[in-house]
Amino acid sequence: MSIPLSQADAVDELVAIGAAIGSNCEPCLEYHVARARELGAPDADIVRAVQTARTVKAAPARAIAKLAADLLNRGAALGEPVAPPAACAGKGEPAQQGSPGSDRCG
Secondary structure, eight states: OOOOHHHHHHHHHHHHHHHHHHTTOHHHHHHHHHHHHHTTOOHHHHHHHHHHHHHHHHHHHHHHHHHHHHHTTOTTTTOSOOOOOHHHHSOSOOOOTTSTTTTSOO
16 A cells, blocks of 8 residues: 555655754755645654654764763763854854865854
8 A cells, every 4th residue: 555645745855854954954954844844744743853863863973972981981971062162153154165264163
């Protein structure tokens, strides 16, 4: 039994929402959320896609933090992350590779 094409398209958009979050692509996320809604995906399903993507994306961050703690012989005692530098705190386009300031986070 197959699902109707419109539902399959909506599922595709939910997957794309997860990919947008995974790649930190704001324009992609805006597009795919709007498209999922156009196709009739309920907000509850979109929220679930976002939550799932955030959970998946957080796993590598936890793993690398644990490795850093282990390498520093600190176990899990590194504490919470500090606030990003002012250069990282603003919303905007990251510096392009090779441009002034491109050595900062972005």
